[in-house]
Amino acid sequence: MSKVLIIDDEKGIRRTLREILEYEGYEIVEAEDGIVGLNQIKINDYDVVFLDIKMPRLDGMEVLEQVSKIKPDLPVIMISGHGNMETAVEAVKNGAFDYIAKPPDLNRLLITVRNALEKKTLVKKHKQLKRKVSKVRDIVGKSDVIKQIKSTIERVAPTDARVLITGNNGTGKELVARWIHEKSSRSEGPMVEVNCAAIPAELIESELFGHEKGAFTSAVKQRIGKFEQANGGTLFLDEIGDMSLPAQAKVLRALQENRITRVGGDKEIAVNVRIVAATNKDLTKMIREHKFREDLYHRIAVILMHVPSLDERKEDIPLLAEIFTGEICTEYAVKPKTITKKALNELKALPWSGNIRELHNVIERLVILSDEQITDTDVHAYVKPGNRSSSDKTGTMDFERYSKFQEFKDYAEKSFLEHKLKKNSWNVSKTAEEVDIQRSHLYSKMEKYNLKREKADS
Numbered sequence: 001m002s003k004v005l006i007i008d009d010e011k012g013i014r015r016t017l018r019e020i021l022e023y024e025g026y027e028i029v030e031a032e033d034g035i036v037g038l039n040q041i042k043i044n045d046y047d048v049v050f051l052d053i054k055m056p057r058l059d060g061m062e063v064l065e066q067v068s069k070i071k072p073d074l075p076v077i078m079i080s081g082h083g084n085m086e087t088a089v090e091a092v093k094n095g096a097f098d099y100i101a102k103p104p105d106l107n108r109l110l111i112t113v114r115n116a117l118e119k120k121t122l123v124k125k126h127k128q129l130k131r132k133v134s135k136v137r138d139i140v141g142k143s144d145v146i147k148q149i150k151s152t153i154e155r156v157a158p159t160d161a162r163v164l165i166t167g168n169n170g171t172g173k174e175l176v177a178r179w180i181h182e183k184s185s186r187s188e189g190p191m192v193e194v195n196c197a198a199i200p201a202e203l204i205e206s207e208l209f210g211h212e213k214g215a216f217t218s219a220v221k222q223r224i225g226k227f228e229q230a231n232g233g234t235l236f237l238d239e240i241g242d243m244s245l246p247a248q249a250k251v252l253r254a255l256q257e258n259r260i261t262r263v264g265g266d267k268e269i270a271v272n273v274r275i276v277a278a279t280n281k282d283l284t285k286m287i288r289e290h291k292f293r294e295d296l297y298h299r300i301a302v303i304l305m306h307v308p309s310l311d312e313r314k315e316d317i318p319l320l321a322e323i324f325t326g327e328i329c330t331e332y333a334v335k336p337k338t339i340t341k342k343a344l345n346e347l348k349a350l351p352w353s354g355n356i357r358e359l360h361n362v363i364e365r366l367v368i369l370s371d372e373q374i375t376d377t378d379v380h381a382y383v384k385p386g387n388r389s390s391s392d393k394t395g396t397m398d399f400e401r402y403s404k405f406q407e408f409k410d411y412a413e414k415s416f417l418e419h420k421l422k423k424n425s426w427n428v429s430k431t432a433e434e435v436d437i438q439r440s441h442l443y444s445k446m447e448k449y450n451l452k453r454e455k456a457d458s
Contacts, residue, residue: 002117003027003045007037007063008052008079013102017050017109024110034058038066046074048116051096053080053087061094068095070158072185073123075116079104137175140323141316145308149176152305157183162255162300164240165278167307170357173278174238176307180276181234189233194226197242204247206263209254215264227260230273240300241281241292252296275300310352310359317352317359318344324363325374337367342376349414349449350383351407414449417442426453 004026006017011032018028029046031037035058041049049067053060064076078091081102088099097116100109139150156163157180165173174193181191199207206215210225226235237243243251254260255275259268277300286292310317321339329336352358362383370378417435424430428446432439446452 001025001027002047003029004048004050004113005029005031005037005040005044005046006050007031007034007055007060008050009033009055010052013052013079017104020106020109021113024113026113034060034063038063041067041071041074047120048113049074049076051076051078053078053091061091064091064094064096069185072158073120075120077112077116139172139175139179140320141313142319143313143316145313146316149305149307152303153179153183156180156303156305158185160184160186160274161302162275163277163303163305164283164297164301165276165305165307166283167278167280168309168355169280170355171307171309172356173280173307174236176305177234177236177238177276177278181236181274184234184274186233186274190230191234191236192226192230193236193238195238196247197239201244201247204244205250208247208251209260209262211263212265215262219264222262225260225262227254227271227273228269231271233273235273235275237275237277237300239279240277241279241283241286245291245293248293248296252293252299255296255299310355314348317348320356320359321347321363324360325367328364328367332367334367335372337370337372337374339366339374340376343374343379345450346376346379347383351411353407410449413445414451417445417449418451421446421451 004021006014006028008014008017009032014030014032018030022028029040029044031040034055037049037051038058040046051060051063051067060078060080064078067074067076072095075097076095078088078096078099079102080087080099091099097119098112100112139146139153141147153176163177163180165176167173178191181187194207196204206219206223206225208225208227210223210228211219213219213222237251254271258272259270261268283292283297283301287294287297318339321344325337325339347359347362354361365382366374366378369382417431420431420435421428424434428442429439432442435442437445
């Protein structure tokens, strides 16, 4: 059932619209003025909104302006008893779906509502198809930190606020940036990515702002820079912490003035871009070390978002692993494979310094090398360091997996205790005596590493 919100200070008009629309099977919600209506739109989902133009406290045109920012795909039908053609044109220019004069004509009213619903459905399908074509992956996870990220995206995306995304390599910063673009009013425009770490310092200015023919020796033709390419859309400055100080100064000027000048040119070009930046570095520390401009930091960090490492959200590993398995099996055209509970627990117990990227690579390896079912034996053979596999006949430990000494110590201790507990059929007293530690200490270690006898996999 489609849900319709009616915002009008005249109770009689609200009642008339309610009777007409409820008879047609729509669910109706009323708001007596613009402020109440706007608050309702912020916290609830509606399919269509009827919005009166002349209201006390907050008029309809002001409400329309706010709705266009926070929920740009929501169809708003303006209604007014004081309207004229100029008012109607202005309302549509400002984002209204249509305009209806009071008292409303029944047939026109119902046709307009149906058209508005059809448009919303088409926009939703178009965005879904666009995501499939662009292969924008969903943000997967049920952990609290992922729920918080999704909630922040919903709040931030409809605005034009600049966003700085922080997090380690492989955590999915680019994916967060893409969803901010997808859910913004700029989603029909381009999203242009610049990897600041991959561009030499002497070329970054040309890359960002473009250059004119003959600006330097190799400038054999005019080049349009990333700022111009992203006009009307989003410019994603990845690894902005690796940008040189001279380039930072020029980017700061472009953000301040919304204008750029191509290298070798003298004409100022107006640009309308939203900046989303990302880094795996501590920019505040870099500011103290005079390696990053503080004024640029405050320009790009209006909204701060931190993407957690996979080790901070290990409860999401089973869901991620199952999704990756299904995708990889489809990609390689192999029979779908399942992952046993023990295998998932083994994956959860591993340190993931490479984060989501590393997990995807590991699942790909398991899909290729395992049989119809991925088991804990497969994880031991093909994933855990220190085990021999078809690709590693030496049996040497893969020390590169560990970025910190404590990670290696934890893994070694867990593996040792698990091996001894299994050997002794999970007899804690016998194991504690064998490894020469207090039984209470062993219980603490078992709790720390989640070591427990698993039931047979189903």
